[in-house]
Amino acid sequence: MALALQTFATAKDANGALKAAGTRYLGGGTLVVRAANEGDVSVSGLVRSTDPALSAIDVGGGKVRIGASVTMAEIARHPELGALAKAARAVGGPAIRNMATVGGNLFAPAPYGDFAVALLALDAAVGTDDGERPIETFLAGRGDSRAIVTSVSLTLPRADSFRFLKVSRVKPKGVSVLSIAVVLEQAGDGTVSSARIALGCMADRPVRAKAAEKALIGRTLDPDGIAPALAAAGEGTAPITDPIASAWYRAEVLPVHLGRLLLGLA
Amino acid sequence: MAKVPVQFTLNGSEKAEFIDSGTTLLNALRDKIGDTSPKGGCHQGTCGACSVIIDGELRLSCLTLAETCNGAAITTTSGLAEGGVLHPLQRAFLDAFATQCGFCTPGMIMAAKVLLDHTPNPSRDEVVEALSGNICRCTGYEPIIQAVLTAARANSQNAA
Numbered sequence A: 001m002a003l004a005l006q007t008f009a010t011a012k013d014a015n016g017a018l019k020a021a022g023t024r025y026l027g028g029g030t031l032v033v034r035a036a037n038e039g040d041v042s043v044s045g046l047v048r049s050t051d052p053a054l055s056a057i058d059v060g061g062g063k064v065r066i067g068a069s070v071t072m073a074e075i076a077r078h079p080e081l082g083a084l085a086k087a088a089r090a091v092g093g094p095a096i097r098n099m100a101t102v103g104g105n106l107f108a109p110a111p112y113g114d115f116a117v118a119l120l121a122l123d124a125a126v127g128t129d130d131g132e133r134p135i136e137t138f139l140a141g142r143g144d145s146r147a148i149v150t151s152v153s154l155t156l157p158r159a160d161s162f163r164f165l166k167v168s169r170v171k172p173k174g175v176s177v178l179s180i181a182v183v184l185e186q187a188g189d190g191t192v193s194s195a196r197i198a199l200g201c202m203a204d205r206p207v208r209a210k211a212a213e214k215a216l217i218g219r220t221l222d223p224d225g226i227a228p229a230l231a232a233a234g235e236g237t238a239p240i241t242d243p244i245a246s247a248w249y250r251a252e253v254l255p256v257h258l259g260r261l262l263l264g265l266a
Numbered sequence B: 001m002a003k004v005p006v007q008f009t010l011n012g013s014e015k016a017e018f019i020d021s022g023t024t025l026l027n028a029l030r031d032k033i034g035d036t037s038p039k040g041g042c043h044q045g046t047c048g049a050c051s052v053i054i055d056g057e058l059r060l061s062c063l064t065l066a067e068t069c070n071g072a073a074i075t076t077t078s079g080l081a082e083g084g085v086l087h088p089l090q091r092a093f094l095d096a097f098a099t100q101c102g103f104c105t106p107g108m109i110m111a112a113k114v115l116l117d118h119t120p121n122p123s124r125d126e127v128v129e130a131l132s133g134n135i136c137r138c139t140g141y142e143p144i145i146q147a148v149l150t151a152a153r154a155n156s157q158n159a160a
């Protein structure tokens, strides 16, 4: 299968080339080159950009802007991105992490997209040449998106407010049964004042567990306090079935793992 | 289809070739350059047999386009032995019976080499983690883990 690769110095020029039919952007290539190797003939041309802005990580004022070409390994070892390291390390094995980009993870279909689950809980903004969009809007329309993602930006969470869990059968590296990311704020009396919960593998792309988020407000993080949230965790989800797990299984174990994460047992 | 030039160093020697655009590094190394030490197990990123070291980092050559490696320094298992003397990792793999059919071995050795380059005295868990992207159908992994730990000990004794 012949694939022609075009390389551009700027994301802007690469965007122009992506307009041609059959072209796709090349990030780390772990999904798009794999598809070509498997005989996916819908892709005939690849476009990439070596723009240094795409590979930059800028931390300042409690926020970070991560270029779309930054790899999972670069995030995992960055001294100021410790809060994101666990989610970055959840992606693939060492070689995959050296290749897999943030931009590509936003497009990865379930069971992939573990890092995007973390970004959804953290309410990241996804940047293109046209400006930034909330990740939730971006993910909902990602199938129609032709523009190159240039960056993701987010407010770095306090270590104790962000929790991430990837559940897999093979350790240390295995495809997700599901992944869960939670950002919690608690009032002085320990009750939850705000919650954002994102789930991976509970749909074809990362989704929020909005009913569970709502059910947590004003509750304490103990088995009784979180029970309504766990009961509502699967609302609105459509888990995938793949060789790792059936949709039924994923729906059954979601409350178990969400409970462990909320109680600090995971 | 138009050919494109690629130029990189492979195990310290300059290589320049014209290849079809879109050729994977694995195919370029094996079919064009004649280095058959990286193996094509799955071409899907799942087995690790095609692992090579690019600019000090472990990569899967089956998912890397050769054109993206212009100017890079690439190491493969065939470049490890010096003047007929095996690299300590190769020696340890042989001694520990960590290679049976041998198909996974070059990829395992690449993954182990990057680990030892950064972490000369790894724990067992660190070895398991470093090899987690590499599949072996023969050995049951234990001899491979032992070989890497043995090579690490041999290295640190030589350094002492």
Ligand SMILES: Cc1cc2nc3c(=O)[nH]c(=O)nc-3n(C[C@H](O)[C@H](O)[C@H](O)COP(=O)(O)OP(=O)(O)OC[C@H]3O[C@@H](n4cnc5c(N)ncnc54)[C@H](O)[C@@H]3O)c2cc1C
Residues within 6 Å of the ligand: A024, A025, A026, A027, A028, A029, A030, A031, A032, A033, A034, A068, A069, A090, A091, A092, A093, A096, A099, A100, A101, A102, A103, A104, A105, A106, A107, A108, A111, A112, A113, A114, A115, A147, A148, A149, A150, A174, A175, A176, B044, B045, B046
């Ligand atoms: C063996 C193996 C194990 C894996 N394990 C995991 C895992 O555990 N968790 C996980 O989340 N993923 C996993 N993946 C999937 C994949 O490696 C990651 O999701 C990775 O982050 C994808 O990024 P990439 O840069 O390689 O994407 P690419 O393959 O380069 O691109 C994927 C898609 O996104 C588009 N794209 C990429 N970058 C951009 C951009 N900047 N702008 C616009 N479009 C873009 C491409 O056009 C393509 O359609 C695995 C893959 C393999 C092969």
Ligand code: FES
Residues within 6 Å of the ligand: B039, B040, B041, B042, B043, B044, B045, B046, B047, B048, B049, B050, B051, B060, B061, B062, B063
């Ligand atoms: S051939 Fe590259 S990972 Fe299997």
Ligand code: FES
Residues within 6 Å of the ligand: B098, B099, B100, B101, B102, B103, B104, B105, B135, B136, B137, B138, B139
């Ligand atoms: S020795 Fe045969 S696959 Fe590992």
